[in-house]
Amino acid sequence: MRISELGRRSGVSTATIKYYLREGLLPPGRATAATQAEYDETHLRRLRLIRALIGVRGLSVAAAGHVLHAMDEHRSDPHEVLGIAFGIRPPGSGTPDTTEEEPSPEAAALIDAMGWSVSGSNPAREVVDRTLRTLRSLDIAYDWRTLLPYAELAERTARLDLDRIEATTDPMEKAEQAVLLTFLLEPALMALRRLAQENESTARHTGDGSA
Amino acid sequence: MRISELGRRSGVSTATIKYYLREGLLPPGRATAATQAEYDETHLRRLRLIRALIGVRGLSVAAAGHVLHAMDEHRSDPHEVLGIAFGIRPPGSGTPDTTEEEPSPEAAALIDAMGWSVSGSNPAREVVDRTLRTLRSLDIAYDWRTLLPYAELAERTARLDLDRIEATTDPMEKAEQAVLLTFLLEPALMALRRLAQENESTARHTGDGSA
DNA sequence: GCAATTGGGTAGTGCCACTGTCTAATCTGG
DNA sequence: CCAGATTAGACAGTGGCACTACCCAATTGC
Known part of the structure; x- marks a missing residue:
C-alpha cells in the first residue's frame, strides 16, 4: 500500500x-x-x-524511538530489551537541584532486603531514591522499609508479567510482548490502583466511622 | 520572608x-x-x-493546579480529594480516533468481578478500557479477565495506601497524605515493578533454560 | 497528454513551561 | 532626606516538542 x-x-x-x-x-x-x-x-x-x-503510555517521540530500536536490535531477547527499555527516563531526571551523585543507597537497601538481583545501572533505582528523598523533604516519614510491602506486590506483578512474556511461543514476538506489557500496561495498572483506592475508601467510609 | x-x-x-x-x-x-x-x-x-x-510525578502545571485546588477545598476529606484528583487525565484522552461514547464495558466487568464499588465517572475506567482496546488492536489477546490477577494486587496496594492515609492523625493533613501517596508514589511503584521484572527475568534466565 | 498523487525536504504553527524586561513603589543605610 | 537595591505585577519573548503546511519534481493512471 x-x-x-x-x-x-x-x-x-x-x-x-x-x-x-x-x-x-x-x-x-x-x-x-x-x-x-x-x-x-x-x-x-x-x-x-x-x-x-x-x-x-505518554512516551515522547524520542523515548518511543529508543524503545523501538532496542526492540529491533534484540528481537528474540526480551531480557535484553527490558534492560535497554528501562533506560527511558521518567520526567525530572535532567536538572537535579542539590546533589546528584549519590548511588541510590536506599534503593540498594530495598533490593538487598528483597533478595533481588538488579543491575546497578537500572535507572529505576534512582526513581525510588528520588521519590523517597522528595517525600521526606515534605516531612512525610518514608524510607525503604515503608516500601517493602509495595515491593512484595511489585514482585508478584513482575511474575505475572514474565509468565505472560514466556507464554509467547514465537521468540520473535517475545521482545514485543515485553515492551507492550511493560509500557502499555503501566497506565492500566495505575488505573487499577485508583479504582481499588476508591473502592477501599468508600468501604472504609460507609462501614464504620471509627476503629 | x-x-x-x-x-x-x-x-x-x-x-x-x-x-x-x-x-x-x-x-x-x-x-x-x-x-x-x-x-x-x-x-x-x-x-x-x-x-x-x-x-x-510529571504532572503538567495545569493538572498540578487541579490537584492542589481539590486538596485545598477538602482539606480534611481525603475521600473527596481522591475522587477529584482522579479526574486528572492521562495523556491521550483528548482526541479519540474512532469511537468515544462507549461506557467502558470491560472495566465495568472487571470492577463487577472484583466486587468493587466505584463511581461510574471515575476516568480510570476509561484508561483500563482504552489499554485493552489498544492491546487487542496490536493482536495481543488481552481482556478484563487477564487483568484480574493484577486487580487483586492493585487491591492490596490500595489497602496499603489507605492504611497509611488513615494513620495520619491530623485530619488537616490527610488530604495532603492522600495526594502525596497517590501521585508521588506512582513513579516509585512503576520503578519497583521494573526492578522486580529485571530480577525475575535474570532469575529465570540463569536458573534453567526450559520448563 | 495531463490532472492528480506521491516522496522528500524545509519551514511554519500552536502549545507549554518558563524567563526576561519594564515600571513604579518600597525599603535600607547613612 | 536621599541614593541604591529590592520588589510586585504585568507582559512580551524564548526554546523545546509534536506535529502540520507547503513546495517541487517525479510518477501514475486514465
Missing part, C-alpha cells in the same frame, strides 16, 4: 507518518520509484505500536 | 515563583505594601509540593 492508504488505515495523517519516518520510528517503505514507496502490514502494525507508546 | 529568599530556599527562581502565583498554584503572600509581600513556611512547603508533582 502507499502512504495515503497507510494513513487512512491507521488514522494517522500522512504528514505525521512522514515525520515518524524522518525520526526513524517507522522504517521506510520499499521504494518502487523515486517518488513512490510501498508499505505493508508490518508498517501498519508498527505505526499502531508507535501511537500506543506515545498516545496511551 | 520575601520572594527572593523563598526562591533561594526552594531552589526555584523568583521568575518561576511569580509564574506559579499567576497560575494560582501558590497562594499569594501577605501584602505588606504595594510592592512588598511576606511569605512563610507554608509557602515554602507548598512550593516543594508543586515541584514534586510537576518534577517527580
Whole structure:
C-alpha cells in the first residue's frame, strides 16, 4: 500500500507518518520509484505500536524511538530489551537541584532486603531514591522499609508479567510482548490502583466511622 | 520572608515563583505594601509540593493546579480529594480516533468481578478500557479477565495506601497524605515493578533454560 | 497528454513551561 | 532626606516538542 492508504488505515495523517519516518520510528517503505514507496502490514502494525507508546503510555517521540530500536536490535531477547527499555527516563531526571551523585543507597537497601538481583545501572533505582528523598523533604516519614510491602506486590506483578512474556511461543514476538506489557500496561495498572483506592475508601467510609 | 529568599530556599527562581502565583498554584503572600509581600513556611512547603508533582510525578502545571485546588477545598476529606484528583487525565484522552461514547464495558466487568464499588465517572475506567482496546488492536489477546490477577494486587496496594492515609492523625493533613501517596508514589511503584521484572527475568534466565 | 498523487525536504504553527524586561513603589543605610 | 537595591505585577519573548503546511519534481493512471 502507499502512504495515503497507510494513513487512512491507521488514522494517522500522512504528514505525521512522514515525520515518524524522518525520526526513524517507522522504517521506510520499499521504494518502487523515486517518488513512490510501498508499505505493508508490518508498517501498519508498527505505526499502531508507535501511537500506543506515545498516545496511551505518554512516551515522547524520542523515548518511543529508543524503545523501538532496542526492540529491533534484540528481537528474540526480551531480557535484553527490558534492560535497554528501562533506560527511558521518567520526567525530572535532567536538572537535579542539590546533589546528584549519590548511588541510590536506599534503593540498594530495598533490593538487598528483597533478595533481588538488579543491575546497578537500572535507572529505576534512582526513581525510588528520588521519590523517597522528595517525600521526606515534605516531612512525610518514608524510607525503604515503608516500601517493602509495595515491593512484595511489585514482585508478584513482575511474575505475572514474565509468565505472560514466556507464554509467547514465537521468540520473535517475545521482545514485543515485553515492551507492550511493560509500557502499555503501566497506565492500566495505575488505573487499577485508583479504582481499588476508591473502592477501599468508600468501604472504609460507609462501614464504620471509627476503629 | 520575601520572594527572593523563598526562591533561594526552594531552589526555584523568583521568575518561576511569580509564574506559579499567576497560575494560582501558590497562594499569594501577605501584602505588606504595594510592592512588598511576606511569605512563610507554608509557602515554602507548598512550593516543594508543586515541584514534586510537576518534577517527580510529571504532572503538567495545569493538572498540578487541579490537584492542589481539590486538596485545598477538602482539606480534611481525603475521600473527596481522591475522587477529584482522579479526574486528572492521562495523556491521550483528548482526541479519540474512532469511537468515544462507549461506557467502558470491560472495566465495568472487571470492577463487577472484583466486587468493587466505584463511581461510574471515575476516568480510570476509561484508561483500563482504552489499554485493552489498544492491546487487542496490536493482536495481543488481552481482556478484563487477564487483568484480574493484577486487580487483586492493585487491591492490596490500595489497602496499603489507605492504611497509611488513615494513620495520619491530623485530619488537616490527610488530604495532603492522600495526594502525596497517590501521585508521588506512582513513579516509585512503576520503578519497583521494573526492578522486580529485571530480577525475575535474570532469575529465570540463569536458573534453567526450559520448563 | 495531463490532472492528480506521491516522496522528500524545509519551514511554519500552536502549545507549554518558563524567563526576561519594564515600571513604579518600597525599603535600607547613612 | 536621599541614593541604591529590592520588589510586585504585568507582559512580551524564548526554546523545546509534536506535529502540520507547503513546495517541487517525479510518477501514475486514465
